[in-house]
Amino acid sequence: MNLNEQIKQLEKVRKDGANKVFSMYLNTDPSDPEQQAGEWKIHLKNGLRNFESYLEEDDNKEELKNFQLIKQKVEKYVHANEQHFRKGIVLFATANEDVWYAARVQMRLKTEFFWEETAKVDQLKALNDNFPKSGIILVQQNQIKVMETHLNEIEDTIYYELDINTDDWRQFSGPHKADASMGSGGKSLQQENFKDRYEANKQRWYKSIAPKLDKKAKDRKWEKIYVVGESDASHELEDQMNKSADQVIQKNMLDHDEEKVLEEVFS
Template identity: 35%
Template sequence: MSVRKDIKRINGIEDDIGVLTLYLHTDASNPDLNNGEWKIHLKNEIKDLKYHADNAAPEAEKKALKKLLKNVEDRVGELQRDLQKGLVIFTSADEKLWEEMILQVPVTTTMHWDKAPAVQQLQELVQRYPNTGIIVLQQQDVRFIETELGSIKDEFAYSWDLNREDWLDYGGDTPPGSRSSGQDDFQQRFEENKSRWYKNLAPRLGKEIKDRGLECAYLVGNNENVRDLEDHMASAHLKGVLPKNIGMKPSHEIVAEVYEELV
């Protein structure tokens, strides 16, 4: 399920006693957080809501809020090794709602206690980091990575088959990265025909972008190859180009570079 659908479902929930929402910025690469300062920020948020519970809340609300704060604090401790850049938790006093999301994008640390979940920040994140395709070129091999909020939802690969004169869909498998027999000949034919071969591939990529409901796509690869494919892609599908030859990197590192430099 997409985060947009999660938001729609969560946003319809109410609790007469209260719903607790946590946004926690946990990015260890951030110089302000790399010594675990996010734990201090979390304790401060919990402290403020406990003060509210002790000084302004009716007894039923006080009991429910303190219980939820304890549950959330314990859960963050359990998730500590898995945290990335952000964490979101929604939980209700009636215990019908517990939703947690470990995000690959940063959030602003804050806690909310209200009759309904505080989804606004999550909605803003989805607007900023929508469902996106990242198309990674390595000459005759092309990876397509589908992301949302910086997380990889799906990926597959195409590779040009010289004998069939067509792109083969390798799904989630890795295409052959080496063609040792006749590699020099293949390279020469690739250079001579790549514009035509990329023209053949562009409609397939465009169909994937449309069928998956992606809002945009980014091209990644060396400048010359990216330019050749870009010429055949619909401009409405492309939001940016990263002229870097990083196709051999793991997918999550490619996504991180694209987000850092283009998003």
């Protein structure tokens, strides 16, 4: 189930009586100045204790029992994932487990706790709107790197490089630093006067790779497309694709750290 479907399911949840829905957004971002000493632990402890204290005072034994079951599950999940925290945790739960959604996310959250008849999905919807499933296409002349992202996290990375002697784009499963002598002829890009050859052939070269990128965008259901590269390469590639880019960023970032790329695209 993708996140859009998950949000729709959560929006349908309606509880009453003692069986409420617990919703939690917990900021665990270590780069947050307010989190330098692990303050999230205090926020979590206080957030859970406040609900428990209220239900004890209200003398609602069944509702208190349900909340305590959820509290145990929440604490277990947090403890099991503490060594692998990112910037936040989003969690929804009911005592009978007909609702359970927990995820570690790579975006800073506003810490909030809810114990109500419905799941409070506002922050989750905002995250999904601001960081939808996207394809970031980085292009640098005869090299292309595709980063598939969702919720500010990289889900997949694919590399292509053009063999200028055969005009074939070759796909690689891992990082590949361009080799100037790539191709059956073994001649360097400098010897081949690559700059002139690039100018003469870039339209044809990008036209040959564009259908593969269009298909990937369709198959992977990208909601947004970003093309990143120097002006001539980025605009030429975007022109050759059937699917329009939501944004063209004129920067050569193919060899940059991927976190820097995400910051540039989603800042």
